[in-house]
Amino acid sequence: xxxxxxxxxxxxxxxxxxxxxxxxxxxxxxxxxxxxxxxxxxxxxxxxxxxxxxxxxxxxxxxxxxxxxxxxxxxxxxxxxxxxxxxxxxxxxxxxxxxxxxxxxxxxxxxxxxxxxxxxxxxxxxxxxxxxxxxxxxxxxxxxxxxxxxxxxxxxxxxxxxxxxxxxxxxxxxxxxxxxxxxxxxxxxxxxxxxxx
Numbered sequence: 785x786x787x788x789x790x791x792x793x794x795x796x797x798x799x800x801x802x803x804x805x806x807x808x809x810x811x812x813x814x815x816x817x818x819x820x821x822x823x824x825x826x827x828x829x830x831x832x833x834x835x836x837x838x839x840x841x842x843x844x845x846x847x848x849x850x851x852x853x854x855x856x857x858x859x860x861x862x863x864x865x866x867x868x869x870x871x872x873x874x875x876x877x878x879x880x881x882x883x884x885x886x887x888x889x890x891x892x893x894x895x896x897x898x899x900x901x902x903x904x905x906x907x908x909x910x911x912x913x914x915x916x917x918x919x920x921x922x923x924x925x926x927x928x929x930x931x932x933x934x935x936x937x938x939x940x941x942x943x944x945x946x947x948x949x950x951x952x953x954x955x956x957x958x959x960x961x962x963x964x965x966x967x968x969x970x971x972x973x974x975x976x977x978x979x980x981x
Contacts, residue, residue, distance in 0.1 A: 802841065805832065809827050811898070813826055814849070815895050815898045818901075819905045819909065824842070824845055824848065853916050853919070854916070856902070860923045861923065863884055874932070875935070878931050882951070885967070886951075889966075889967035900955055902920065931944075947974065950973075
């Protein structure tokens with residue numbers, strides 16, 4: 785709904801619920817600060833939610849992390865479904881995935897890959913939220929494998945791993961060097977590689 789005099793959406797519609805704001809704030813802070821440095825108080829402040837209200841939605845930081853993993857997984861599924869809907873051939877779908885990855889080059893250069901960084905940190909924790917974290921990488925790998933298989937490649941799984949490894953490796957370098965162009969050049973190389981298959 786919009787205000788008929790200004791044409792702008794009302795504040796009620798613009799502001800998501802507290803739980804959604806907490807998850808969005810947590811995702812951003814976990815990416816920017818890391819898991820160990822981010823506190824529930826930090827998340828509450830960033831979400832503009834009173835600190836005491838956090839416990840109504842999440843009892844522990846691990847529950848927040850699990851919700852962030854779920855939100856990332858859902859976003860990956862939505863993105864892959866949109867690529868499937870808008871691109872007809874496996875090669876064009878794979879190139880669209882590369883564009884999605886490299887489209888966040890500024891953020892990656894600043895803080896690292898949101899998914900790769902999170903998965904790496906979770907792998908170092910004693911208390912992990914469980915195998916759901918691995919889903920963050922397995923979703924695009926399985927999808928890419930399906931695309932390579934549609935191209936008739938018997939090595940589809942290995943090619944999917946190569947694609948994700950190439951991106952994640954370049955993301956690490958872009959972050960280390962604080963240079964988003966590292967990912968832009970990766971996109972060119974990956975697109976040429978995909979076209980050559």
